Structures are given as structure tokens and as C-alpha cells.
Amino acid sequence: MYNKKVMEHFSHPRFFGKIENPDVIGTAGNPRCGDLLTLYLKIDKKSNKIKDIKFETLGCAAAIAASDMICELALGKTLKQAIKINFQDVSNELGALPPLKIHCAQLVTEALRDAINNYPLKALPTGRQAEK
Amino acid sequence: MEKQKKVYFDYAATTPLDAEVLRKMMPYLKDKYGNPSSLHKFGREASAAIDEAREKVAKFLGCKPTEIIFTGSASESDNLAIRGLIKALKRKKRTGQTLHIITSSVEHKAVLETCKDLEKEEVRVTYLPVGPDGLINIDDLEAEITPETDLVSIMYANNEMGAVQPIKKIAKLIAKSNKFEEHLTYFHTDAVQAANWLGCNVNELGVDLLTLSAHKIYGPKGIGVLYAKERTPIYSLITGGDQEWNLRAGTENVAGIVGMGEAIDQIKNQKSMPTGRQAKIKSIEKLKDKMAADVLIKVPGSKLNGPDNPEDKLPNIVDFSFEGVEGEALVLSLDQEGIATSTGSACTSQALTPSHVLMAMGLSDLEAHSSLRVSLGKYTTEQEVNYFLKVLPEVVKKLRRISGR
Numbered sequence: 227m228y229n230k231k232v233m234e235h236f237s238h239p240r241f242f243g244k245i246e247n248p249d250v251i252g253t254a255g256n257p258r259c260g261d262l263l264t265l266y267l268k269i270d271k272k273s274n275k276i277k278d279i280k281f282e283t284l285g286c287a288a289a290i291a292a293s294d295m296i297c298e299l300a301l302g303k304t305l306k307q308a309i310k311i312n313f314q315d316v317s318n319e320l321g322a323l324p325p326l327k328i329h330c331a332q333l334v335t336e337a338l339r340d341a342i343n344n345y346p347l348k349a350l351p352t353g354r355q356a357e358k
Numbered sequence: 359m360e361k362q363k364k365v366y367f368d369y370a371a372t373t374p375l376d377a378e379v380l381r382k383m384m385p386y387l388k389d390k391y392g393n394p395s396s397l398h399k400f401g402r403e404a405s406a407a408i409d410e411a412r413e414k415v416a417k418f419l420g421c422k423p424t425e426i427i428f429t430g431s432a433s434e435s436d437n438l439a440i441r442g443l444i445k446a447l448k449r450k451k452r453t454g455q456t457l458h459i460i461t462s463s464v465e466h467k468a469v470l471e472t473c474k475d476l477e478k479e480e481v482r483v484t485y486l487p488v489g490p491d492g493l494i495n496i497d498d499l500e501a502e503i504t505p506e507t508d509l510v511s512i513m514y515a516n517n518e519m520g521a522v523q524p525i526k527k528i529a530k531l532i533a534k535s536n537k538f539e540e541h542l543t544y545f546h547t548d549a550v551q552a553a554n555w556l557g558c559n560v561n562e563l564g565v566d567l568l569t570l571s572a573h574k575i576y577g578p579k580g581i582g583v584l585y586a587k588e589r590t591p592i593y594s595l596i597t598g599g600d601q602e603w604n605l606r607a608g609t610e611n612v613a614g615i616v617g618m619g620e621a622i623d624q625i626k627n628q629k630s631m632p633t634g635r636q637a638k639i640k641s642i643e644k645l646k647d648k649m650a651a652d653v654l655i656k657v658p659g660s661k662l663n664g665p666d667n668p669e670d671k672l673p674n675i676v677d678f679s680f681e682g683v684e685g686e687a688l689v690l691s692l693d694q695e696g697i698a699t700s701t702g703s704a705c706t707s708q709a710l711t712p713s714h715v716l717m718a719m720g721l722s723d724l725e726a727h728s729s730l731r732v733s734l735g736k737y738t739t740e741q742e743v744n745y746f747l748k749v750l751p752e753v754v755k756k757l758r759r760i761s762g763r
Contacts, residue, residue: 242760258704260704262761264762282761282763284761285687287687288705
């Protein structure tokens with residue numbers, strides 16, 4: 227069902243856990259489908275780059291692997307770059323998720339966008355809001 | 359820690375083929391290839407083998423061989439029982455008369471989806487609720503059954519959490535309702551999960567139709583049985599040949615049928631041994647109980663799903679829910695440690711909805727989503743149970759670290 231890469235990210239995720247005092251948090255999911263995830267981000271105030279990111283995911287193997295992958299993709303990117311990461315990027319980087327699990331990739335991008343949208347404007351240097 | 363590679367705890371999904379069963383099947387996969395419908399020696403050899411298997415199944419169920427129909431699966435048997443009966447009744451019903459089926463909300467999909475499908479054909483279906491223990495309430499059935507009810511289809515034992523439904527009580531209720539009426543209510547039960555463990559004498563149970571599967575009793579896949587009591591009106595769903603009393607066209611799966619006969623004979627033979635069968639069942643139940651008790655101690659935030667009373671459940675199935683863990687991830691993690699289990703989580707279903715059985719029992723989405731079914735069988739050892747008890751707490755802990763719960 228899952229390829230090796232998905233199984234690798236599921237079995238040995240690198241980004242799971244919590245960040246104490248994160249700059250912003252993003253969440254996604256619903257109990258009905260069973261996937262609930264939270265992303266914790268640390269953002270460099272000057273460059274607006276994501277300097278640390280971690281996830282906590284209650285979900286299936288695909289949801290855990292996709293969570294790990296979105297962290298890997300987002301780390302080091304500016305918020306402006308990160309918000310452009312879409313579910314195909316996540317799925318492609320994982321070497322394609324099974325069709326039934328594509329929603330897991332959508333879920334993690336939702337969480338990242340939620341985090342970026344939650345990032346307080348005042349934390350952005352003046353005049354940089356457009357770039358957020 | 360030595361790594362055990364293969365621990366099978368999914369006997370409710372399917373059982374391994376018994377070596378003796380395979381041995382009995384082999385000639386019919388090789389040299390004895392005749393078509394049972396043929397007149398010559400090859401054909402007669404094959405039809406004699408089917409006759410013999412049919413007698414074994416009939417003996418097991420306490421019925422006549424002519425009441426046994428071999429099918430391609432238990433799902434097909436369920437379909438033949440329900441659709442076949444409805445088809446026959448429809449052909450003789452008065453115009454404007456609706457047919458009525460009563461079933462339960464925890465049936466196997468082969469029954470549930472069949473009933474749902476029939477609702478589109480002017481059949482009224484009542485789905486009885488179950489309690490948190492997974493059992494129907496006989497009063498609910500009494501309230502819903504009318505003299506006009508055509509069929510009651512309630513499973514003998516549930517495949518997910520092992521609840522054993524009160525079949526004899528249901529049969530009595532139906533018999534009472536049938537007593538003074540011209541109109542008969544027929545009773546079907548899917549006994550697929552029960553066959554290994556519980557009495558299946560159809561007269562004692564009081565059923566008109568009963569479904570069995572070979573691959574849940576150490577027989578081959580691709581063979582089901584439907585018992586249909588004499589004079590129960592059913593019509594064939596697959597037409598084309600007069601096999602199986604004209605009820606199931608198609609050249610018989612001779613080797614499979616022989617395998618079914620042998621598999622069922624083994625249950626029956628063990629049953630007739632004064633200690634053998636019951637002792638074996640007891641020992642499996644003991645392992646299951648040990649597993650359940652130890653898991654509850656070793657894994658905080660765990661709970662059992664299903665009946666509390668040992669008499670209301672199968673001796674081999676235990677269903678857990680683990681807070682903060684999703685079932686598919688749990689099954690895959692255990693699989694990486696060589697342990698085969700199953701889950702009612704939405705993540706494994708095409709519809710992405712949690713198990714209808716667990717939901718019917720009133721579990722929350724998250725509880726159903728975090729379920730793990732462990733089912734034991736005749737080859738289960740204490741070492742396997744101990745290995746599971748060693749691995750599971752670690753796996754749950756790891757997944758909880760990931761979920762942060």
C-alpha cells in the first residue's frame with residue numbers, strides 16, 4: 227500500500243514533537259476522519275524564515291509521513307515561500323501517496339497555512355506584511 | 359531481544375489452511391479433475407467427493423445433506439439467503455405488499471449492504487441498535503417484529519468485537535410470532551465467526567438459513583456454505599446450471615468443497631472428544647483473557663470494546679481502543695515488529711469512516727479510530743501472546759510521542 231519512502235517517514239519521523247514557546251501554531255483535521263495535527267513553528271524575525279518546525283499528529287501512517295515531509299519542506303523557507311507548498315509537493319516528495327491518502331497531504335498543507343495565517347502581524351517587520 | 363518475525367493475530371480475518379485439509383484437497387487439484395456433472399468415472403469420482411463433504415457439513419449442522427448449498431464465499435451465502443428469499447417472496451406476494459427485513463446495525467457488510475441495496479427495491483428494513491456491549495436487545499426485536507415480517511437476519515457472533523447474539527432467544531421469539539400466522543418469518547444467521555467455537559446445530563439454534571465460510575475454520579478460501587431449511591423459499595441468484603439443487607449454477611469448486619468438508623469434520627471430531635475440543639477452546643480463551651488483562655495494566659489509556667460477560671463473547675477476539683493512537687498506524691507499527699492485527703479505524707476503509715460496528719456501539723469517532731482487533735486461533739501460543747505484550751506498550755508509547763497525546 228505505502229512505498230518505502232512513506233514507510234521511512236512514518237517509522238522514523240525526524241520532526242515530531244513540540245516546540246516550547248513557538249512563535250506560531252497551526253492546526254488541521256477533524257475527529258471524524260481521525261487525523262488531528264498541530265504544527266509548531268519558530269520564525270526568524272528578521273528574515274521571516276522558518277528556523278524550526280515540529281509536528282504532533284494523531285493519524286494514520288500517511289498523515290504522519292506527510293507531517294514529517296511538510297516540516298522538511300518548510301524548514302528554512304520564508305513564510306512567503308512556505309505558503310506556496312501545496313499538497314502535490316508533499317505527495318510527490320513522498321513518492322506519491324495512495325489516492326485514498328491524498329487528503330493527508332492536503333491536511334498538512336492546511337496546517338502550515340493555518341500557522342502562517344496565524345502569525346501575528348506585529349511580529350512582522352513594518353512594511354513586510356505583503357511578503358507574509 | 360530476539361526478533362520474532364511472524365506472529366499471526368488475525369484469525370478473524372482468515373485462518374491458515376490446515377495441513378490435513380490441504381492433503382485431502384490435493385487429489386482434486388491434480389488427478390481427480392472430473393466435472394461432477396459428467397457421467398463417466400472422472401465425473402462420478404468428483405461428485406462422490408462433493409456428496410461426502412456435503413454429508414460432513416450436514417452432520418455438523420444437524421440437518422439433511424439436501425439442505426446444504428455450497429457457494430463461492432460466505433458473502434455469497436448471505437446474499438443468496440437474503441436476496442434469494444426476497445426474490446422468492448416477491449414473486450408470490452400480493453401487489454402493494456411491502457416486504458420487511460429486520461437485521462442489526464452490527465452485521466457483516468455482506469448482510470448490511472445487501473439489506474441497504476434491497477431498500478431500493480421496496481423492501482422495508484429495520485436495523486436494530488446494539489448496546490455498548492454490542493448486543494441487540496431482544497425487546498427491541500419484539501417491538502419491531504410483526505406478523506408481516508418476512509426475514510430476520512442477525513449474526514451469530516460478531517467479527518470485530520466478538521459479541522455473541524442471543525440466537526436461540528431470537529428464534530423462540532420468531533417461532534412465537536409464526537405460531538398462529540399463515541405468514542412465516544424466516545430466520546437467517548451468519549455463523550461465520552461462530553463455527554469454530556459455538557454450537558451450530560440448526561435445530562437447537564432454530565434457524566432457517568445459516569451461513570458458513572471455509573477459510574475461517576482452517577479450510578480454503580473461495581468456499582461458503584448456506585444451510586437452507588427444507589421448504590424455505592429461495593431462488594437462485596446465479597442461473598445457468600442445475601448444480602447445488604438449482605440454487606447456484608456453475609461447475610463446483612470440488613477441491614474447495616472437499617476442503618470445507620474436512621475442515622468442518624475436524625471441528626466436529628474434536629467436539630466429540632470428551633476433553634479435546636473444549637480444553638482447546640478454554641486454553642485459547644485463557645490466552646485471550648491474559649492478553650486483555652495485561653494490556654489494560656501495561657498500557658494506560660486503553661480500554662476493551664465488546665461484551666463484559668464472557669458468555670456473551672467469542673473466546674478468541676479482543677478489541678481494544680488506545681487513546682492518542684490511530685489504528686492504522688498502530689497496525690502498521692505492530693506489523694513492522696512481525697505482529698499481524700487489524701483495526702476498525704477509518705483510515706483503512708475506502709469510505710474513510712470508522713467501523714460501523716464500533717460506531718453502533720456508541721464509541722466516539724476517536725475511540726473507533728484508535729481500535730485494535732486481536733484475534734487468536736488454534737495455533738496461537740503463549741510465547742506469541744507474551745511477545746505481543748512486550749511489543750505493544752512500546753509501540754503505543756512511540757505513537758503517542760508522535761501524536762503528543
